[in-house]
Amino acid sequence: MAQKLQAPRGTQDVLPDQSVPRLALERLARSVLEGAGYRRIETPTFEATELFARGVGTSTDIVQKEMYTLEDRGGRSITLRPEGTAPVARAYLEHGMHKLPQPVKLWYLSSFYRNERPQQGRYKQFWQIGAEAIGSAEPAVDAELIVLLHTILTEFEVADLHLRLGSLGTPETRAVYREKLVAYLRANEDRLSEEVRSRIDLNPLRAFDSDHPGTREVMAGAPLLMDELDAGDQEHFDEVRALLDIAGVSYDLDPTLVRGLDYYARTVFEFTSGALGAQSAVGGGGRYDGLMEQLGGPATPGSGWAAGIERIVLSAGHRPEPGPVLDLYVALDAGDAQGDDARAVRVTAFQLAARAREAGLNSQLELAGRSLKGQLKQAARAGARYVAVVRPGEIGLKDMESGEQRPVAGGVDAVIHDVLRGRGPVVL
Numbered sequence: 001m002a003q004k005l006q007a008p009r010g011t012q013d014v015l016p017d018q019s020v021p022r023l024a025l026e027r028l029a030r031s032v033l034e035g036a037g038y039r040r041i042e043t044p045t046f047e048a049t050e051l052f053a054r055g056v057g058t059s060t061d062i063v064q065k066e067m068y069t070l071e072d073r074g075g076r077s078i079t080l081r082p083e084g085t086a087p088v089a090r091a092y093l094e095h096g097m098h099k100l101p102q103p104v105k106l107w108y109l110s111s112f113y114r115n116e117r118p119q120q121g122r123y124k125q126f127w128q129i130g131a132e133a134i135g136s137a138e139p140a141v142d143a144e145l146i147v148l149l150h151t152i153l154t155e156f157e158v159a160d161l162h163l164r165l166g167s168l169g170t171p172e173t174r175a176v177y178r179e180k181l182v183a184y185l186r187a188n189e190d191r192l193s194e195e196v197r198s199r200i201d202l203n204p205l206r207a208f209d210s211d212h213p214g215t216r217e218v219m220a221g222a223p224l225l226m227d228e229l230d231a232g233d234q235e236h237f238d239e240v241r242a243l244l245d246i247a248g249v250s251y252d253l254d255p256t257l258v259r260g261l262d263y264y265a266r267t268v269f270e271f272t273s274g275a276l277g278a279q280s281a282v283g284g285g286g287r288y289d290g291l292m293e294q295l296g297g298p299a300t301p302g303s304g305w306a307a308g309i310e311r312i313v314l315s316a317g318h319r320p321e322p323g324p325v326l327d328l329y330v331a332l333d334a335g336d337a338q339g340d341d342a343r344a345v346r347v348t349a350f351q352l353a354a355r356a357r358e359a360g361l362n363s364q365l366e367l368a369g370r371s372l373k374g375q376l377k378q379a380a381r382a383g384a385r386y387v388a389v390v391r392p393g394e395i396g397l398k399d400m401e402s403g404e405q406r407p408v409a410g411g412v413d414a415v416i417h418d419v420l421r422g423r424g425p426v427v428l
Contacts, residue, residue, distance in 0.1 A: 025309060098135065170265055236267070257270060264288055330353045
């Protein structure tokens with residue numbers, strides 16, 4: 001016997017029962033985002049590797065060690081998308097969306113891929129909801145995006161929800177601060193982890209994310225970027241905070257908040273859930289005003305976020321959702337019929353189920369070859385309102401709630417008419 005195959009380590013099947021809360025989350029996200037003027041976009045599963053090297057940043061963990069990259073038959077390097085903002089920015093430029101009224105507001109629900117160590121609620125293939133607003137530098141854009149994600153997470157009842165908020169300033173501000181931070185890290189190099197030491201010049205801000213005890217002790221006294229904001233940065237950040245206060249969204253200022261992507265500037269934020277333990281992030285994002293230029297386009301401001309579906313569902317706990325009502329279960333009872341007579345029963349039953357769906361009814365057809373008694377039990381398990389039993393030359397209809405039953409004259413159309421009118425009764 002061949003060895004039983006399993007899904008690759010770090011991946012997850014989404015079984016029918018598990019799809020219920022995910023579908024509820026998708027419906028909620030669509031309602032909230034499209035109600036605010038965001039339109040759905042989907043980008044290809046794979047992109048040119050250069051898009052992420054230029055957009056996400058060669059110094060990031062994502063580009064350095066987490067991407068799934070391969071070479072196609074034409075010798076081109078392509079990568080399974082590890083995140084959604086760079087592909088959306090590429091699509092904005094490629095399709096001339098700058099000609100549309102600005103900002104262009106887009107949202108997506110897609111799968112992404114990172115070759116990282118699996119953790120609670122995060123797999124090598126994972127799903128995210130994301131929203132991007134491109135073409136406006138207004139602080140209100142940042143605030144609106146944060147409020148929209150807050151609305152989705154609170155309405156989905158994510159437990160113990162907290163918002164961390166910070167500012168990275170402009171690239172110019174960050175360049176000045178970076179020199180101070182590098183000098184500080186060099187002065188304390190002997191206490192840092194090997195990984196942080198090796199990346200002092202490449203990406204010093206990532207030292208704030210380290211779990212290494214010595215590094216954490218050093219970073220407790222490190223200079224903070226938010227103390228270096230210039231007047232423009234501070235004014236922008238103060239306006240974002242004021243708008244969040246008006247919206248009633250509480251937050252904690254976090255001057256050490258560093259997103260793992262190089263394109264962020266000014267506002268950055270992250271939502272966490274205490275229900276997830278140490279790996280508590282459920283979603284976050286920020287402003288990325290320099291990204292379009294990195295991708296070869298004109299200077300175009302933008303802001304956005306992404307939130308992990310698996311993590312949201314996990315942090316919200318069990319959410320029972322009512323399934324679709326089964327209006328009609330079509331059963332077969334060919335009896336002793338053979339040949340053409342038995343085939344006629346099968347054809348009529350199939351036609352009845354199909355025509356019922358065309359009429360807007362939820363309909364299931366018996367497909368397992370059960371006895372009539374077994375079919376009636378299955379219909380009850382499925383929660384059917386009515387059961388139609390197709391026999392040679394006749395169809396009966398049973399109201400599963402009242403138990404009333406009788407034959408229906410007039411064939412398939414008459415059965416559908418009775419179900420639509422809420423009538424039922426027929427003798428089986």
